[in-house]
Amino acid sequence: MSELLIKNGVVYDPINGVKGEKKDICIRDGKVVEEVKNPKVIDAEGMVVMPGGVDIHAHIAGGKVNAGRLFRPEDGRRGLRPRTKVCMPESGYSVPNTFATGYRYARMGYTFVMEPAMPPLAARHTHEELIDIPILDNAAIPLIDNNWMTMEYVKSGDIDLLAAYIAWMIRATKGYGVKVVNPGGTEAWAWKKNCDLNDAVPYFDVTPAEIVRALAEANERFEMPHSIHVHGNMLGHPGNYEVTLKTYDLVKGITPYRDRPVMHATHTQFFSYGGTTWRDFESKARAIADYVNANEHVSIDIGSVIIGDTTTMTADGPMEYSLHQITGRKWTNHDVELETGSGITPFLYSGKVSVHTLQWAIGLELALLTKDPWKIALTSDHPNAGPFIGYPILISMLMSKRRRDESAKEMHSVIFDRAELPSIDREYSFYEIAIITRGMTARTLGLHEHGKGHLGVGADGDVAIYDISPEERDAGKIQKAFLNAKYTIKGGEIVVKDGEVVSAPPGRTFFVTPECESGLMDEMTAKLKEMFANYYSVSLANYPVQDAYVPNPYEIRAPWRS
Ligand SMILES: [Zn+2]
Structure with a gap:
């Protein structure tokens, strides 16, 4: 004892x-x-x-994280710490190695991190990295929005079969919920296209709006601990705040199984942009915060910018390509068969650049204009808006107007014309910091019951x-x-x-087992067999993550709601 x-x-x-x-x-x-x-x-x-801190959204493990390490040897040479009696060697800044990921979070007082984008086909790799990360308890959310079967069931309108597919995928991947990234758009990217909210996805002839609504309904067929976790359409485009608000509206009226939102909208900073081009780009954080303040069906996390160098990586393939075109920096892209894709490009957020200055202001504005801290979580969409090691900077900014004012003076003067930040006096208390880094995140993920x-x-x-x-x-x-x-x-x-x-015990992996009616499961599995036989490069029997990949499991059962 x-x-x-x-x-x-x-x-x-x-x-x-x-x-x-x-x-x-x-x-x-x-x-x-x-x-x-x-x-x-x-x-x-x-x-x-x-x-202990609970991070709701940080890309810490899996194919694209590892590709990011390989892609950026210059990043890997930063943050070096040699092996000690307790610790393995640390390397990397924006894409740290697995060991550094665990130690750095632990040093900041965090004990749980959610990996929010697991390609189902690469779930084994994701779990291999998760078990390699010391100390942290963890979970991973599989991408289920650009999958061919998802789109077929959305088109046929059969929400129960879609739910059965979700159940099968979450079980097969030892995942935690339903992740959505540029719904329809990542699939369209295979045809070198992208999708706005109401554009038809090539071949499948469904819209992103239909996909989001159907996945939210299907997710609520179960007693799922978490809502759907949504990175919407048109991330990073000037004027996208209107698409963002329309996306939030899609799930209005759907009843969640417990007292939680129906949609968690992630790294909202990237979705709160006004203007029509980068020239008249401006903050629309106020419009987003007003919506969140007035509604209960959406929660958000910030995706706050940390000034400096980082590596962007997302399943949103077309977004990474446009970032590569804007910056001229190196870029890599990957397609995951019938499921999803990804892209990676390095990025430097500079306080001398007007757009970056506004992005920085927008993240902080979201946190300061959202009245109820139970609706917003602290994130930087690590490493997309900056590495998680910058959280203490963000906390100090939220707690000190003086610090924000001092920073604003050093940055591009556009902040005084097209952002609201300089006029916001609010300062977070330690209690509110505890909410946005622990209470809200645990509750939104349903982890407080565990x-x-x-x-x-x-x-x-x-x-x-x-x-x-x-x-x-x-x-x-x-x-x-x-x-x-x-x-x-x-x-x-x-x-x-x-x-x-001083000690680095292994973490546990939390995963959800949705329980589905056997008749539905049989019907869906017959279809799945056909898809694997015709289109996948692996066989159905070789697809699911075996128990050996989750040596320290914590299972949460999600019964079917009748
Ligand atoms: Zn993300």
Whole structure:
């Protein structure tokens, strides 16, 4: 029996309504308990205590992440740390190696990360990398929106069969939910085309709007912990905010199985653009935030820009091609048979460039104009808008108007004409930071019912202790504290002390098992056999992820809703 007592800390545990109270946290055998008898004691006097961080969206594992590493040896030479008695060597900045991914998140006090774009055909690779990442619990969401069978069922209007397909895919990939990336557009890219919301996908003759609506309905056929997770159409295009709002409207009126949104719209910064070209480009964060403030069926994460160099990577193949055309930088593209695709290109966000300055402002505006922090999560769409290691910078920006003003002065003057940021006074509290990095993310993913993102009795013993006074407002000190936690505790074990990794246990993989009526499953499987025989390069029997790929499983069953 191992026991731990964290005493005297000021605790921020939003899911349990704890808003900065001096409170002891007791952990026994990896779980939070009422009391302990003979514990090891951590004195957190004068420090901030939060549940372990839960990242709702970061590209940390799988084919395109690994391709990004190969594609950018210059990035791999940054962030080097040699092997120690505890740690494997670290390398990479925007596409760190698996070890660095685990250690860096743990140093920031995070204990769970969601990989949000797993190509089903490459699910084994994704899981191989996930189990290679130390410390972090994890999950991955398979891409199910550009798949040929999805489009066939959307066209025939058979939502139950679409649900059966979703169930089969999530089970086969040991995945967590339904990911949507440029619905229809990634398939159209195989014909060198792209799709706006109401354009017909070549050959299949369905629209992205129909795909999104049908997937949301099918997802709600089950007691799924998470809503559909949506990267919509026209990412990164001037004027796209109107498409974004229309996309949100598509799922209005669908009833979720529990108290959660029907759609999680991800890296919203890239979807909040006004103007008609890059010349008259402007922020429309206000319009997006107003919509989110007024509605309950959509949650968002920020996708906030971190000024500096990074590597963009997404299943949104046509978007990466246009980025390559704009920047002239190297580019790679990949097609995943009947399912999806991807592209990669390096990118430099510069505060001297008007468009980048506005992108930077838009992310922060979304966070500051969305009134209820339970509707928005902190992300940088790692590594697309910047590497996750920049989160402490974003936290300090949200908590300090002064820091934002100082940064704005250094950036392109367009920020004073076409963005709202300089006039926003709001500053986040530590409690609100705990919501957007733990409470909201765990709840939106449904992980709060499985021990994540809170410190109530029965929760996982995942705790972050930051050496900073709850009264502190100095942005530099806030950034430093969130970059290197005083302690990170994972499952009751101290994994980080004084900002250094002292233990690196393996993480667990969370996955969902949707339960489908057998008649539906049989009908859908017959169709699937035909698709594999005719079109896939692998056979059906060789496709599903075997149990060996998930050595530390945590299964969540999602019953069929009758
Ligand atoms: Zn993403």
